[in-house]
Amino acid sequence: MQSTRPTIDILVATTSGNTEYLADQLNDQLTEQGFTTRMHYEPDYTELVNAVTTDTYWLACIASHGAGEYGDSMLAFADDLHAKKPPLDPLHYAVIAVGDSCYDTYCEAGRDFDRTLKDLGAKRLTERLEIDMSRDDPEKKSSTWLGSFTQLL
Numbered sequence: 773m774q775s776t777r778p779t780i781d782i783l784v785a786t787t788s789g790n791t792e793y794l795a796d797q798l799n800d801q802l803t804e805q806g807f808t809t810r811m812h813y814e815p816d817y818t819e820l821v822n823a824v825t826t827d828t829y830w831l832a833c834i835a836s837h838g839a840g841e842y843g844d845s846m847l848a849f850a851d852d853l854h855a856k857k858p859p860l861d862p863l864h865y866a867v868i869a870v871g872d873s874c875y876d877t878y879c880e881a882g883r884d885f886d887r888t889l890k891d892l893g894a895k896r897l898t899e900r901l902e903i904d905m906s907r908d909d910p911e912k913k914s915s916t917w918l919g920s921f922t923q924l925l
């Protein structure tokens with residue numbers, strides 16, 4: 773039987789690997805549930821933006837570094853997005869922001885990505901999940917959130 777479930781592009785912004793690990797866990801859960809996924813450990817701006825259609829679903833897992841900067845693997849992507857401001861009306865997306873509440877710029881990169889996509893016309897599927905690495909259980913919190921996220925697809 774042909775699956776009608778959408779393919780999910782998982783975008784990862786990481787510097788030290790925590791968010792990559794988390795994204796891999798989510799990928800495992802999604803594939804177990806029958807979703808097709810594509811992992812983007814160093815998201816390519818041109819490839820991803822040019823491929824956007826009404827069937828495009830991005831799940832962005834974004835770590836904050838520096839003073840609210842994006843994790844290294846998505847710095848170039850974020851720079852292009854801010855500079856080029858592509859219209860993204862057909863896109864559906866959700867954001868998991870990873871950070872640490874000991875920083876004033878808590879989860880700022882994930883918040884920025886969420887705000888930027890919304891401003892570019894993309895459709896937010898659900899409220900952003902914020903994971904505080906100094907207080908939360910990342911796997912438990914993201915797994916619970918993923919359950920409600922997949923209901924929306």
Ligand SMILES: Cc1cc2nc3c(=O)[nH]c(=O)nc-3n(C[C@H](O)[C@H](O)[C@H](O)COP(=O)(O)O)c2cc1C
Nearest residue numbers: 786787788789790791835837838840871872878879
């Ligand atoms: C040098 C440094 C700067 C950081 N800056 C921020 C920040 O501005 N805001 C925030 O919420 N977390 C910040 N963090 C916490 C990271 O987001 C957290 O350690 C996260 O797990 C890193 O994810 P990654 O391993 O995927 O890169 C910082 C961590 C480091 C080591």
